[in-house]
Each structure stands twice: as structure tokens, then as C-alpha cells.
Amino acid sequence: MLRVGYPSAISADLLRDFPAEAELIPIADRLDRDIEIEVWIPDPFPTRAMRVWPHLHGVRLVLSLLAGTEWIPAVVGPRVTICNAHGAHNGSTAEWTVGAIFAMLKYFPLYLDIQRSGIWKRRFEAAAQYASITGDRRPLHPPVMLEELAGKTVLLVGYGAIGQEIERMLAPFRVEIVRVARAARTDPTVFPVSELHALLPRAEVAILILPATAETQGLIDRPQLALLPQGALLVNAARGPVVNTDALVEALRAGRIRAALDVTDPEPLPEGHPLWSCPNLLLTPHVAASSPQFAPHALRIAAGELRRYIAGEPLRNVVQAAI
């Protein structure tokens, strides 16, 4: 039997798809003894996973339930194969992105304030918000109370599986989508990241959905923010360090742009950090992927890798091959 350790917090009935050759060993959040396992499914919370790692022996394969595996190689070392759960949260993250765009364009943060105050006529504050963030100060009648996504240009920075899923979800909304990724491609046209500066001035909505690497760290900094049009909406559904937080705080406080973030740098964002109270910002605490479908989906992917591992077939989502 192949000994497979999994977080005991995960309901056992989600492991029904696992192959019969696997002996499933629930691993508690804190261990006072050592455990011998060959395959390790770490807890999705890195701090909990790192706490049990010193008690694990014989691990040759790590099956992460997340797409991001940044912390794992340094902890488990180079002699262990690491697979991620590629695709498990594409749909959920893409949905969050679409929802966050609409929340900002429909001024839901303002309307939730108004709802709490219980004063219907405060809705005219929306017209002032529109004028202030877009710079369109014409005396419009009837007053503008929210914006439409239709007609806007959306810059998609990153064109992997989640980026493509976002594009698929934006299809009915009459936007022009401009794609940027590491390397240029055709059909559809994807511009190389070297052309980012030329494209930013068109981005009424800029969506960051690229992996966190040394190359993408600080990709969006003061010069890039300065190139965005007045009132542009920056959406970060990728990783916090892709954006320079200090530069973002400055741009938000200046009323230059708006933002929707599911990720921050640092993360967790400490109490009292200036980002919390920036205007024109929706900040959710890294929750975009955490839907009820997440664990079942990620465990199905892990079960597939496990079957291939047992059968001696190539694994599909290897992010580190053991040396």
C-alpha cells in the first residue's frame, strides 16, 4: 500500500475518488510523533503545512491543492517531486474578477454606505464620484449614477488558463480585450510584456492574472500606474508582489485610479496598513478561489495524479521534478 498523508481537517468523503492502492493517513494540524508517508497532500494553509513537515519522513511526492506552490520547494528540498492543482480554481478566480469589476463600475461600495445611512437621496453622491474619478465634469442630465462595462477597453495582463477563462466570461459584455503575456502569440493576438508601456494608456480596466516570478515582481510600479488613463480600474487576482504597494497607495490617494485586489504585498495585510483605507478600492483578503467547489475539485486533480503515480505514468502538473 502507498501511504498518502492528507490534512485531517479535510472531510474523508471528499477522498472517495482516491485509488484503492492508497492508504490514506489523516494528518492532524499539530503532530507529536513522526509519520512515514510517501505522498503528502499539504494543508492549503502554508503555516499549518510547514508545522507538520518536520514530522514527515519518506515523502517523495507532494500534491498541492493550490495552484501557487511558492513556499514548498524551500521547505521540502529538491529531492521531492511537487505537483500543483492546476485548474482547480480557474473558474472561481475568474468569477471573482468579473464580480470585482462590476462592483467597482456600479459603485457598490458607495451604495452600501448609502444603504447603511438609509438616505435615498444620497444617491446623487454617485454623480460626484463619477465626475471625480473619471474627470468627466460635464453637467450631465440625468445624473450619472454608475458606469457600464460595455465599450471599455480591458487589458488582460497574463494569458494562462485563468486569463483565458476571464476572457471567456467577458465575451458578452461588449468590451475590447487587449492581451499581454510573457511571449507574443497570434490567433488570438497576445502582445509581449515588452509592449506593456505602449498598451497601458488604453487600459480602462487592467487585469493582472500572471504568475508570481522574479520577472513579474513589481511589474506594476509608479511608471506603469502613471501610464494608466485617469480613473482606470486595476484588478489584481494574481499575487500581491506583482504591484508595488507604496506606488498603488499613492495613486489611489491621489484619485488617479481605482483598484480591486484579492492579493496584497505584504500578505496578510497588517492592521493599520495604509492600503486598508485607500479610496476607490475593493480589497478582499485572498478569498477569490475559496468556494465550496474548491476542495472537491482540487482533490479530484490530486486523485488523478495519484493514479498516474501508482501506474508509473507521467504526472501532469509537475512544478518541481525530484533530482
Next chain:
Amino acid sequence: MLRVGYPSAISADLLRDFPAEAELIPIADRLDRDIEIEVWIPDPFPTRAMRVWPHLHGVRLVLSLLAGTEWIPAVVGPRVTICNAHGAHNGSTAEWTVGAIFAMLKYFPLYLDIQRSGIWKRRFEAAAQYASITGDRRPLHPPVMLEELAGKTVLLVGYGAIGQEIERMLAPFRVEIVRVARAARTDPTVFPVSELHALLPRAEVAILILPATAETQGLIDRPQLALLPQGALLVNAARGPVVNTDALVEALRAGRIRAALDVTDPEPLPEGHPLWSCPNLLLTPHVAASSPQFAPHALRIAAGELRRYIAGEPLRNVVQAAI
């Protein structure tokens, strides 16, 4: 020349499409003299329009900039033809609907509270919200922080132009759409409203997008709310009186359902009304259609009717023909 009165608050450069045969008469918000016009474009705010009406003489055609014209016939009487701006806010209203659904399923009201408090770890309150509203109290790991639209059944109550636009926008989101309208249709299947009770128990999201008529008043009352599944999301982008407000307040307070409303009954909702402070509710003060594109779009439609009126051709959007 055909004398056409329009609200002076509307920027004259939006009237460029108007036919040359029309003499455009700006009408101020308050009048101290009488004005002779044949065509009247009323201010989109009924109170302002009603204030000037007694000073208008010779009006034979009213071109409303809105789809809803409820107040007009009683004011202008039966000897005047009334046209609405059919279609001017379909896109904007449908976008609001999609955005409101995501705002509720992604728990943005809760996350905006958390953002204001500046305490990252409060995100686990989302798991309690999920358990409470859906009734799914399994100890899930990782904790559920939001929901997906994918996989849900959406009941579309009303299948006119806006209902069809909402369906078009929901196409990428992997939902099952069930349609209800006054009369049954096929291709696609539309159920008659007589079958509403049989369909409500399946509606994880129920969207109201039907006209306000004597038939639709109070369509959603206690018995209908009681048929919705636990945690269902009721979205009203139609007219307030379609829902019995007292029954809705009860269902929200009981934690039975959630709701997103752009319209209420009464409207405006007075200060201190219990609806303002109901849980699991997003309430926007009748703003869904009020985008920057609204006035240009509605005035283009009015210009078209005016050209046909001058040419003696049939008008397209007649809601009352003069007797």
C-alpha cells in the same frame, strides 16, 4: 417648424441627431410662463416633469426618455400619444443584474466591512456567513469564503428585451436558466407564470425583470418567498411593487433568503424603513439604468420617433395612442 420641448438640463450637444424640422425649445425646471409645444420630452425625474406640465399647451406627442412611463397617462390625459425609450437601458440594467448577483455570491458587503475594519483574519467570518445562509454546516476545509455562480439554477421571471439581455450575459457562467413569462413559448422554452410555484423551489437565483402591471403587482409575496430554497438570492431589477415589501423584510430578517434590489415599494424608500437595515441585502436606490450612455442612447431613440412623426410614419414605441 415643429416645436419640441426638452429639459434644459440636458446638454444641447446630445440633440445633434434631431431632425432639422424640429425647433428645440429648452424647458427649465420651473416655469413662470406658459409654453406652446407640440412634442414634449419630459425630464426623466417625474416630479420635475409634472411641475412644468401645467404650463405646456398644445402637446400631442410625449417622447419619454425612460422605459417606464407609469406616471404619464394620468398627467397628460388620453388625447396625447406617449412613446417610451424602449431599449435605452437594457444593457445597463442587465449589467447591474449580473454585478449584483456576483456582489452577493462573493460576499462583497461583508468584505467591505472587513476592509473598513482593517483586520485580515476577519475573513473567516465569511465561512460562518456561508454556513448560515446556505444551511451547509459541514466542517469544510479549506473554509468557504465565497460562492460560485457556476452550477446554480437561475430563474428568469420576465423574458422581454432586458430578460433576454441578462440571459445573453449569463451565458458563459455555466448556470441553468429557467425562463418564466406571462405566456408560454418554445425555442427557447419559456414557462407561463401559472407554473411559477412549481419552479420557485429550484431557483437558487431568482431574477425579476417584468413590467409593473396590475397582474405583476405582489407577484412575489409570502407564499412565493416560502417556496424559494434556503439561501436563494432574489434580484429585483424591475419595479418595487412586484414584491410585497413586508414579506421580503420578514424573509430577510429570518435569514431565509438574500436579496439585491434596485427598486423598492415604496420608492423612494423613506428614512427609517426596515428594509434599509435587513441582513443579506444589497439595496441600490434605482440607479441601474443611469449610466453615462443612458441620455445619448435615449435621445437617439427619441430623435428616431421624431423623424417618423414628421414624416407621418408609424411610431415604434407607442405605449399610449391618442384617442
